[in-house]
Amino acid sequence: MAENSITQAIQLIAIGGSAGSLDVILKLVPALNPRLPAAIIIITHRKASSEEILVDLLNAKSTWPVREAEEKDTIAPHTIYIAPTDYHLLIEQDHSFSLDVSEKVNYSRPSIDITFESAAEVYGPAVLGILLSGANADGVEGLRHIKTRGGLCLVQDPDTADVDYMPRQAVQQVKIDKVLPADQLAGYINSLFDTQQK
Amino acid sequence: MEFEVQDHEIDILLQDLMESYGYDFTDYSRASLKRRINRLYSLDKFSSFVLFRQRIKTDSTYFRRFVEEITVNVTEMFRDPLFYKTIREEVLPVLATHPFIRIWHAGCSTGEEVYSMAILLHEAGLLKKSLLYATDINPDVLDRLRKGIFPLRFIKQYSENYIQSGGKQDFSSYYTAKYDWAKFDEKLAAKMVVATHNLVSDRSFNEFQLILCRNVLIYFDRNLQDKALQLFDESLDTLGFLALGAKENIKYSPIYRKYKQLDNKERIWRKIA
Ligand SMILES: C[S@@+](CC[C@H](N)C(=O)[O-])C[C@H]1O[C@@H](n2cnc3c(N)ncnc32)[C@H](O)[C@@H]1O
Numbered sequence: 001m002a003e004n005s006i007t008q009a010i011q012l013i014a015i016g017g018s019a020g021s022l023d024v025i026l027k028l029v030p031a032l033n034p035r036l037p038a039a040i041i042i043i044t045h046r047k048a049s050s051e052e053i054l055v056d057l058l059n060a061k062s063t064w065p066v067r068e069a070e071e072k073d074t075i076a077p078h079t080i081y082i083a084p085t086d087y088h089l090l091i092e093q094d095h096s097f098s099l100d101v102s103e104k105v106n107y108s109r110p111s112i113d114i115t116f117e118s119a120a121e122v123y124g125p126a127v128l129g130i131l132l133s134g135a136n137a138d139g140v141e142g143l144r145h146i147k148t149r150g151g152l153c154l155v156q157d158p159d160t161a162d163v164d165y166m167p168r169q170a171v172q173q174v175k176i177d178k179v180l181p182a183d184q185l186a187g188y189i190n191s192l193f194d195t196q197q198k
Numbered sequence: 199m200e201f202e203v204q205d206h207e208i209d210i211l212l213q214d215l216m217e218s219y220g221y222d223f224t225d226y227s228r229a230s231l232k233r234r235i236n237r238l239y240s241l242d243k244f245s246s247f248v249l250f251r252q253r254i255k256t257d258s259t260y261f262r263r264f265v266e267e268i269t270v271n272v273t274e275m276f277r278d279p280l281f282y283k284t285i286r287e288e289v290l291p292v293l294a295t296h297p298f299i300r301i302w303h304a305g306c307s308t309g310e311e312v313y314s315m316a317i318l319l320h321e322a323g324l325l326k327k328s329l330l331y332a333t334d335i336n337p338d339v340l341d342r343l344r345k346g347i348f349p350l351r352f353i354k355q356y357s358e359n360y361i362q363s364g365g366k367q368d369f370s371s372y373y374t375a376k377y378d379w380a381k382f383d384e385k386l387a388a389k390m391v392v393a394t395h396n397l398v399s400d401r402s403f404n405e406f407q408l409i410l411c412r413n414v415l416i417y418f419d420r421n422l423q424d425k426a427l428q429l430f431d432e433s434l435d436t437l438g439f440l441a442l443g444a445k446e447n448i449k450y451s452p453i454y455r456k457y458k459q460l461d462n463k464e465r466i467w468r469k470i471a
Contacts, residue, residue: 071416071445084445087416090229093205098227099416099445102234102270118229 010038010152010192011077011126014119016112016142018045018134020162022054024182025132029080030061031186036193038128039075040064041119043083043112045138054082071099083110090118106138116142125150128192130185132156134166143174154188157181203236207247211235214255221265221335222398225422234268241267262338270417271339274355275310275348277412278444279362282314284464286364289439290322293407299328302406302433304397304426305414306332309343309390310356314363315410316386317372321365325389331404333395340392346382348373353380397426402433409434413443420450427451434469441466 017025021044029040046054058066058080069081075095083089087099088110105111112131116139119127129146131139133156143153153176158164160181171179180188203211208231215221223231244250253260276282293299299319303312312332319325334340348356357369373380395403397414409430415423430440431453440448440457442465448454457467 070447072420072450087445088230090227090233092227092229098229100230100233100270101272101413101416101443102230103272114233118233121229 009126010128012075012119012123013038013040013128013130013189014043014116014142014146015040015130015132016043016116016134016139017132018108018112018136018138018163018166020133020135023162024156024185025054026057026061027182028186028189029058029064031190032062032064033190033193034063035078036190037077038193039077040080041069041075041083041089041115042080043089043110043115045108045110045134046085058082069097071097073097083115085110088114090114091122093122095122106136108136108138112139113142117145120145120149120151123151127151128154128189130154130156130189131167131170132182133161133163135163137166137169139166140169140173143170143176147174152177152192154178154180154185156185203232203239203247203250205232207251208232208235211251211254214251215261218255219258219261220399221396223268225398225419226417227419230270230417231268234270238264238267266336266338269336270413271307271336273307273310273413274352274359275314276356276359276363276365277311279359281441281444281464281466282318282359282363284460284462284466285315285441286318286322288460288462289408289441289466290318290324292437292439293328294322294324296407297327299324299408300331300404300406301328301408302331302333302404302410304333304395304409304411304430306334306339306343306410307336308339308348309346310348311410311412312343312390313346313348313382313386314360316389317360317365318363319389320386321367325385328389330390331406332390332392335394335396335398337394340394343390344387344392346384346387347379348382350375350378350380397429398422402429404433405435406433407435407438408441409438410441411443412441413446415442415446424451427453431456431469436469436471438469439466440469 064080066080090098129143155167155170155176157179158168161167212224306312319328360369373382456471458470460466
């Protein structure tokens with residue numbers, strides 16, 4: 001990584017969303033530069049066993065390999081991982097996944113907070129956390145952790161979100177680096193990597 | 199939650215637990231363990247690691263709380279209904295051919311899984327000739343299992359799960375509701391053998407036709423997973439069944455080549471060699 005880059009090279013993009021986020025994800029992911037050297041983890045609140053549907057949808061729309069995150073899988077760059085429903089998804093120091101069926105957090109399992117916090121612990125400044133549309137505050141604490149550990153935080157502009165509660169809480173409670181309308185998220189992410197490579 | 203208890207302190211705690219109580223958690227997945235330990239630390243409002251450590255070391259009642267809280271006990275009746283449907287349709291008909299059926303639930307927590315199995319056996323007319331061994335590392339969850347009393351607020355979900363698993367009876371015929379609790383029929387519990395058993399350190403104690411260990415291996419690192427799977431392999435009859443949680447797999451373990459997964463891809467394997 002270039003020594004003069006302002007941000008440390010981003011290795012992990014963690015995307016959290018709830019009600020109203022699916023469309024945003026389905027537009028955002030295919031618009032990403034197909035050669036970004038980072039891994040992506042997507043955590044959304046969904047009905048049981050619909051992760052397969054999301055995996056299929058994204059596989060159809062994106063050139064990136066997309067798969068459900070499996071326990072003990074090592075996170076590989078340029079791969080999209082979907083958090084399975086009904087388990088919390090954590091990251092180990094060796095960059096492998098762990099699953100956990102403990103109590104729901106913020107009425108949610110998977111909880112966005114748990115994965116964000118875990119990503120911040122392990123990847124520190126190399127995390128980009130993104131929070132999208134949603135009806136509860138899951139993910140806000142997680143963004144705070146990412147911030148504290150030197151990572152970057154990006155939030156969907158609440159005024160463009162189907163359900164604005166989640167992104168609004170984030171903007172109010174955490175020092176977010178960038179707030180953008182849904183259709184500008186992908187372009188911004190791509191540009192972060194352009195500057196990294198200079 | 200900012201993590202207060204750091205990695206090196208967790209190493210110290212785990213060392214203490216081994217020396218003072220003989221429990222070995224060193225091969226558990228660290229991320230979850232760390233989160234659970236920190237959760238307990240803030241839940242019980244400790245102000246320093248030194249006090250926390252002291253309390254665990256010297257107060258054996260608190261140590262039990264510690265074990266109960268860092269091992270995750272969350273469970274459900276008929277969790278993953280399609281899994282139970284497969285047990286009904288593909289596993290029980292095979293077990294029915296045996297004169298006597300022994301089933302082991304390893305890491306059964308408060309027993310919702312064991313009661314679910316007892317209901318399936320009852321409906322298949324097999325309960326009378328079955329024994330369900332219910333084991334867990336944690337004696338407190340087993341006390342609750344023995345009582346067979348579960349919170350009434352979950353029963354709606356359980357009865358939906360039951361129906362999705364292919365249940366045709368009236369689910370309420372299996373329990374009596376009283377205040378906020380549902381007490382399950384004692385004829386179900388009559389066939390359960392309940393004992394503590396630690397998958398890290400205890401050995402095989404019997405031979406079974408079906409072993410269930412669901413949502414326990416996700417908390418183990420790969421070595422400990424292999425060790426537990428080895429133990430199950432030693433405890434399983436040839437042509438017996440091994441059933442794991444929805445996100446658990448034996449494909450990276452040395453026992454894998456002796457097993458064949460059921461065709462419908464539920465996490466149930468048959469021992470073929
Ligand atoms: C999440 S619960 C799973 C309950 C049930 N099998 C299910 O799938 O719903 C995990 C259980 O594993 C138990 N456990 C953890 N470590 C264990 C060990 N070393 N030996 C035996 N049981 C253990 C815990 O006490 C807890 O009750």
